[in-house]
Amino acid sequence: MHSHHAQDVFVNLGGQDDNLGDSVLRAAYFEAARGEGRRFHVLLEGRSSDYVSGLPLAPDDVIYTKRSVWVAASNEAPRPVQLFEAGEINPRGPRFPGEDRSAPLRRAIDSGGALIVAGLGLRTPAESTPSQFDQVLRDAAVISWRDAGSRDAAGFGDVAPDWAFAYGPHTADWADSGSRPLLAVTLRFDRPWPDEAWLEAVRALAERTSTRVVTVAQVARDAPRAVRLAEALGGEYLVAPSTRHSDLDAHVRGVFGKSLAIVSDRAHGLIIGATEGAYPIGSAADPQKISRLLASAGLSDLVGSYDQLAEFGPQLEQRLSGLAPAMDHARTEVAGLGLRIQAAMRAVA
Template structure:
């Protein structure tokens, strides 16, 4: 690396404005790539101040609210590093990324810089043609998907768990079972409502584990469902102090740190819960996505459809001791990925 000037690093940290999972995974990605002598150029186009509070930005970071200005800065930089955005993608048969995104990446490589792809995942691997991926991604200095199904469908790169596994309390600091009186539930607003058998199974699990049911909403649009779930389950909806992602993050981590279990069809509800010591039970109308993301951390065994909720409850006790080792292993994988990224960046001269 050129030690005389700062290395210019470009990253888009935008995500769904009301979705805590989007800011959490991007915050961890950003932190993993930070190193001495780096100067970050961050795109936050059309993002609210609530969203931005979830990102651990440095005062020295250069913030752009227009993609055109961000791209122009990249084109003007010497040997720029491009950290391609992490999170869910959905190519839908089209070339990916689109030419307006791929072209600046190619220009960075052509000028002596590099592209890093880390933490990307497909919405549905079964719908993807591997030929859609541009060579600028295939030939990136580092390529790591957040689940094996995405990597297999794309046909290139390796796998590490979602960036959000890097966050949360150390496993050594987790409360023991006696300090976990809650059973947390959070479900997506845009999926079918579970049937009565599911509600009965969740209430039975609370009785089985001597826990109290609470509901939370990590995504603002999920709040009405969280209220309805609390009513249907005889539980309590716990609301955050505000919609600022910093407040929301502190709130849900506090709830999960006191929960024995988190039941959700939100991938980052399960992941953030797991990193605070709440065993993740994935329960969804269509569990394929959450199954893949949890399996990457060896936590996919209790992920299934709504009708399998009683089976997950029956297996829970035998699975509880596996949570800490699985989270530690996932974190070690993410740390290693960060080391690979920084090593690749340092090789740019």
Template sequence: MREASVMSWRDQGSRDGAGFGDFAPDWAYSEGAPVDQWAPVIERPFITVTMRFDRPWPGEEWLSSVRAFAVSTQTRIVTVAQVARDAPRAVRLANALGGEYITPLSMRHDALDDYIRAVYRRSLAVISDRAHGLIIGATEGAYPIGSGSDPHKISRLLTAVGLGGLVGRYDEFDGFAARFDAQLPSLAPAVNAARADIADLRAHIHAAMDAVA
């Protein structure tokens, strides 16, 4: 790795831990709709919740906080499963939150991607402990709120693009809700900057490949 022409980590913490190379945002930030095509806030009726199947259940205090957040933002809670194994938890969350589980037409990977992006395009925010649920949500204009039992990974990947302000443990969610309105305007500039950084990394990779062609 040290001898590679291009060596890039997807967050600064990983680069600093390794002690060499550069870092750029996760490539998933390069996907999704252009920022100028995002639906405005007033046309986003959902708060979408998607949680990993293999993490501790968040508990009643967290559920109550999420319900209160939906009331304060005048939105409706929906849940989705980004991978098939998350579906039972998504159904349980919908029942516990008084929301709706939006069922995909298929569990094929391409169909799931289309389905979840369609939901995020109508979401004001996405609440998740799954890193790429948060990133994909961000690329479709849904503000990422990272909430989990062990949020270190999602914190690194969102902080890398300046979106780490609403990431933490389950018991910190009320603080996220209180700061949400102030954080919301930072989403579009952060995604645009992340895409520019990835485009720059892509150019360096192509240049390195051309040099040995």
């Protein structure tokens, strides 16, 4: 299975099966690690073809559907590189990661390979402490968190924006604000329904900006809420042509590319919107997560709780010109993280 002429790289690209944000951030991470002379061993345990359609897999990638087989292959490989899974983590218990996950990571380092940890974020930083994290993560060749709150709670590593900021058209190719007739809205299915004051704030923002309210669902479970929102706001629910992540990605990017702004409590709805030139307005029952992720890109000015949304409308026009510079800087930071990954992998090839 293994050749001394190829560098064996192991990565778990699994995420929530119906969540576009999960496949987008992992796809960007995966592409950042690509390079000549590497063989990628990809774990996709329990993932549907809809989810997999959003990943940039190559014909010679080795796909695994069982973690045990994937771990065994890593243990057999000479000097493997382990790409620790990116995205949100929620450590439980006294040690993260647990022994079953940390053992192959330690072996990769001890055998002359490398561990890359890039793009991690804690669900709730206040509930984590530095002592919770296994030493193996501190020994990684690259350790980067996607927000400062997560890094500060862990007590080690550095910070770069979420991988999803890497995608989307160049800012110079965005439609200008006068050619963006839509105001996109999307909300999580598992949070409290906003009150009438919030709904009126959205309507007022649309009127103020001469835009038309549309709703989308980048997560399939959000679709019923998107339908309800469209009805409550007098807008239109724009349904994707299918649940395949490749189709869903093209659909939401098409909508956001015509939107002046996006109002959402979905972190990756806001991020993907920003990459398409729609100003991210974060509005949530609990905005701590979206605030942290957008702050890493300098885009947290219009983020707050439901009752703050009415304050953001009058500020939007003056903020619009800052979106492109913030996106350019965020992409430079993400690209820099990619260069560090490439250098770390070359060092052990």
